[in-house]
Amino acid sequence: DIEYISVLSADDIIEMSCPTQALPDTFPHDLSESEISFYANENMDMKTELVSEPQTPQESIPTTVSRMTFSDIFHKQDTSCCSDSMDMLSWTQKHPQNWSTLEVLDWLYYVADAKHLDIAKLRGEQFNSVTGKELCEMTLGQFIERDPEYGQQFYEMFRRHVNEAQFITPQQSEVGTDTSSQLTDLVNALLFPSSSSSSSSSSEDIMEIDESTSKMLDNNIETVYDPTLGAPKVNICGEWYDIDSDPALFPTDNSCPTWVDPGYISGDSEIGSEHDKNELSVSAVFSDEEMPEPKKAKNRTRNSSSVSNDSGIVEPEQEAERVPKKCNRGRKVGQSSKGNHLWEFIRDLLKDSAFNPTLLRWEDKETGVFRFVQSEAVAQMWGRKKNNTSMTYEKLSRAMRFCRSAGYFADVPKNGKFPKKLCFRFGQKAHGWKDL
DNA sequence: CGGACCTTTCCTGCTT
DNA sequence: GAAGCAGGAAAGGTCC
Numbered sequence: 001d002i003e004y005i006s007v008l009s010a011d012d013i014i015e016m017s018c019p020t021q022a023l024p025d026t027f028p029h030d031l032s033e034s035e036i037s038f039y040a041n042e043n044m045d046m047k048t049e050l051v052s053e054p055q056t057p058q059e060s061i062p063t064t065v066s067r068m069t070f071s072d073i074f075h076k077q078d079t080s081c082c083s084d085s086m087d088m089l090s091w092t093q094k095h096p097q098n099w100s101t102l103e104v105l106d107w108l109y110y111v112a113d114a115k116h117l118d119i120a121k122l123r124g125e126q127f128n129s130v131t132g133k134e135l136c137e138m139t140l141g142q143f144i145e146r147d148p149e150y151g152q153q154f155y156e157m158f159r160r161h162v163n164e165a166q167f168i169t170p171q172q173s174e175v176g177t178d179t180s181s182q183l184t185d186l187v188n189a190l191l192f193p194s195s196s197s198s199s200s201s202s203s204e205d206i207m208e209i210d211e212s213t214s215k216m217l218d219n220n221i222e223t224v225y226d227p228t229l230g231a232p233k234v235n236i237c238g239e240w241y242d243i244d245s246d247p248a249l250f251p252t253d254n255s256c257p258t259w260v261d262p263g264y265i266s267g268d269s270e271i272g273s274e275h276d277k278n279e280l281s282v283s284a285v286f287s288d289e290e291m292p293e294p295k296k297a298k299n300r301t302r303n304s305s306s307v308s309n310d311s312g313i314v315e316p317e318q319e320a321e322r323v324p325k326k327c328n329r330g331r332k333v334g335q336s337s338k339g340n341h342l343w344e345f346i347r348d349l350l351k352d353s354a355f356n357p358t359l360l361r362w363e364d365k366e367t368g369v370f371r372f373v374q375s376e377a378v379a380q381m382w383g384r385k386k387n388n389t390s391m392t393y394e395k396l397s398r399a400m401r402f403c404r405s406a407g408y409f410a411d412v413p414k415n416g417k418f419p420k421k422l423c424f425r426f427g428q429k430a431h432g433w434k435d436l
Numbered sequence: 437c438g439g440a441c442c443t444t445t446c447c448t449g450c451t452t
Numbered sequence: 453g454a455a456g457c458a459g460g461a462a463a464g465g466t467c468c
Contacts, residue, residue, distance in 0.1 A: 342442085397456075398444080401459070402459095442467105445461100445462085447461085449458085451455100452457095
């Protein structure tokens, strides 16, 4: 109701906005209604934005923050972490049946970005642990069940992708062929069927469709294997890298990009390459026997109270249950903490204006106090970094508390100056956060 | 191979 | 009641 909206103050808007932090905290409270406009995105979600430019351009945080998209965030990250960004498009070269759980999420976020979906409303966590094979079998209802807001769009985009996508094979990647524009066209054709679709579409068309998405692709597309260069080399950000000679860029774990999809090309599930032995075949990883247990599966071995009866006497059968069993605790295969300590990750996010103050922000830089703004988003990023799709803020905050007891973080002064929730402070062992 | 370290996972109890 | 915090316990991966 435009008449109703027009009398709202900025505070009213903030109060009414999505409870999952759709509006950044930096959205200014002291605006008049003439300084705010409402608009609906293509999904008919109402958004707010500033009409007038801030008086001091250096402090134009609210405008940029409120319009920030996933690729704005990730593109910024890409430049400092090329191998991560390469992985994010591996799904473009595989049949969805062979997507890993991470590739499902990469596709999801790619679509979310391309369609400018609201980050805060996106239920990405509902697609954690979903494999490409499972995604292929999901019905519209199941998509909507997982994400009531965008489930239908995801379903439609996914069906279109499954039905219409072509997948790059080594044979198609001929000498001198511009695989970059091919793949860019392909993906954009799938995402924007109405705008243009053939490989003849100009680069201007693509930029017009979605500049940030196109940039994201352009940064990664040259990673497609080029046989003319001999044994695998890739071009990242204008530089050619030799995979074998640069272990830092291509670690030996499964973060190595997938050049081709043997399972798709050969039409069966026989996996033969060394790479795939490392990565494990789809059938090996996602067979029924090996599917991850549901999150709440209880194989607990501690807490004697849970196995003793009311009288405190432990029954023989219950005693047997106390024998330690293997459960899904601790890090999973492929997860790594090499050089990625939590406090460093947090410090680096605070260092980056793409994340600070959008996802987390300083409360008092002098004393090292900071606060999570979008806690779940930070947790998902942390999980992404650690190859763990089931990361949540609850788990992240437990790790934060361990880091606190270890001295990397410290207690936040309880003087009423700082919020009691979502607030942390760097400790003695942490360094490098002051000189940001 | 063992141990230290750093998480990750799950949980109970408490506070806001 | 939900969200967040605090911390115990157990387990796993990495590094030395």
